[in-house]
Amino acid sequence: MKSYSIAVIGGDGTGPEVVRESIKVLDATAKKFNLKLNYHHYDLGGERYLRTKEALPDSVVAELRKFPVILLGAIGHPEVKPGILEKGILLRLRFELEQYINLRPVKLYDARFCPLKDKKPEDIDFVVVRENNEGLYTGAGGFVYKGTPNEVAIQESVNTRRGVERCLRFAFDFTRKRNRAKKLTLSGKTNVLTYAFDLWERAFHEIGQKDYPDIKRDYAHVDATTMWFVKNPEWFDVIVTDNMFGDIITDLGAMIQGGMGIAAGGNINPEGASMFEPIGGSAPKYTGQNVINPLAAICAGQMLLDFLGETQAAQAIETAVIKVAREKLKNLAAGRMGCSTTQVGDLVAATV
Ligand code: IPM
Ligand code: MN
Numbered sequence: 001m002k003s004y005s006i007a008v009i010g011g012d013g014t015g016p017e018v019v020r021e022s023i024k025v026l027d028a029t030a031k032k033f034n035l036k037l038n039y040h041h042y043d044l045g046g047e048r049y050l051r052t053k054e055a056l057p058d059s060v061v062a063e064l065r066k067f068p069v070i071l072l073g074a075i076g077h078p079e080v081k082p083g084i085l086e087k088g089i090l091l092r093l094r095f096e097l098e099q100y101i102n103l104r105p106v107k108l109y110d111a112r113f114c115p116l117k118d119k120k121p122e123d124i125d126f127v128v129v130r131e132n133n134e135g136l137y138t139g140a141g142g143f144v145y146k147g148t149p150n151e152v153a154i155q156e157s158v159n160t161r162r163g164v165e166r167c168l169r170f171a172f173d174f175t176r177k178r179n180r181a182k183k184l185t186l187s188g189k190t191n192v193l194t195y196a197f198d199l200w201e202r203a204f205h206e207i208g209q210k211d212y213p214d215i216k217r218d219y220a221h222v223d224a225t226t227m228w229f230v231k232n233p234e235w236f237d238v239i240v241t242d243n244m245f246g247d248i249i250t251d252l253g254a255m256i257q258g259g260m261g262i263a264a265g266g267n268i269n270p271e272g273a274s275m276f277e278p279i280g281g282s283a284p285k286y287t288g289q290n291v292i293n294p295l296a297a298i299c300a301g302q303m304l305l306d307f308l309g310e311t312q313a314a315q316a317i318e319t320a321v322i323k324v325a326r327e328k329l330k331n332l333a334a335g336r337m338g339c340s341t342t343q344v345g346d347l348v349a350a351t352v
């Protein structure tokens with residue numbers, strides 16, 4: 001029997017509720033596929049921060065580093081100033097654990113869930129590979145003359161050849177392994193960000209030409225990318241982009257696949273501790289009401305098993321999610337599913 005250790009961070013708001021359902025489904029799947037999953041729960045988030053004034057102790061980072069995978073609910077608390085928990089927990093883990101890829105599949109499971117007219121599941125099935133350790137997210141920059149009329153605020157986008165290259169290589173490999181249209185689209189802004197995206201574009205073509213001749217290379221400006229997401233999402237197979245653009249376009253991606261109730265992502269360090277999460281926030285107004293959709297967290301669990309190499313078990317979760325979403329749910333939005341959070345978890349667990 002294969003055994004895996006999983007660190008669990010329920011986090012804030014509805015995070016613990018959706019993680020509970022994800023674990024319910026993971027356990028049902030583990031039973032069926034003869035796996036042993038050992039959970040280690042970590043109390044991190046706004047409540048702990050308010051209690052201790054510490055977002056994430058160094059000792060916890062050191063412990064988390066030792067796990068192959070981490071399951072995260074959500075980070076963000078209405079009584080904590082925006083930025084403290086996001087930077088102090090989520091971004092710190094992404095950076096310190098070198099989770100340099102943020103992998104975000106955009107897949108429509110039922111035409112009913114898509115806000116776009118006439119788009120069907122076969123039209124919306126692509127993956128965004130978001131660089132997750134650099135760009136505008138490094139915190140490089142600062143203020144000069146803060147609080148005066150001469151104030152200057154600078155926020156720099158950091159793009160290193162090493163960081164860009166490892167992201168591109170991951171994206172090329174992923175496109176090859178996915179084996180669909182074998183097309184990788186670089187989404188950037190070469191017409192304005194003439195330093196950052198010059199590096200990205202050069203590296204993209206150099207690496208592609210030399211090591212991935214079987215993968216078609218395509219380029220789209222990020223603004224045009226959002227247009228195609230709405231007009232022709234079927235054009236995409238895999239998209240690779242920087243941290244900030246990846247953040248923005250994957251919210252739009254989540255909406256065309258049915259919203260935050262279903263969108264999951266993985267913060268991946270191919271050689272280290274990777275962290276899987278629903279991409280939506282902590283949803284304070286739905287907290288504790290048993291109305292939030294746990295499918296995104298359940299899909300994060302699916303990605304986690306896939307990352308561990310348990311492909312069949314992961315596939316079983318996806319198949320069950322599709323069946324439950326299609327046959328049992330009225331809607332994917334919180335409070336409008338026609339089922340409670342726990343019922344959705346029960347349904348998927350009974351279907352895997
Ligand atoms: C996301 C979120 C985070 C990000 C925030 C909470 C820091 O929006 O995971 O997409 O910007 O990456
Ligand atoms: Mn985001």
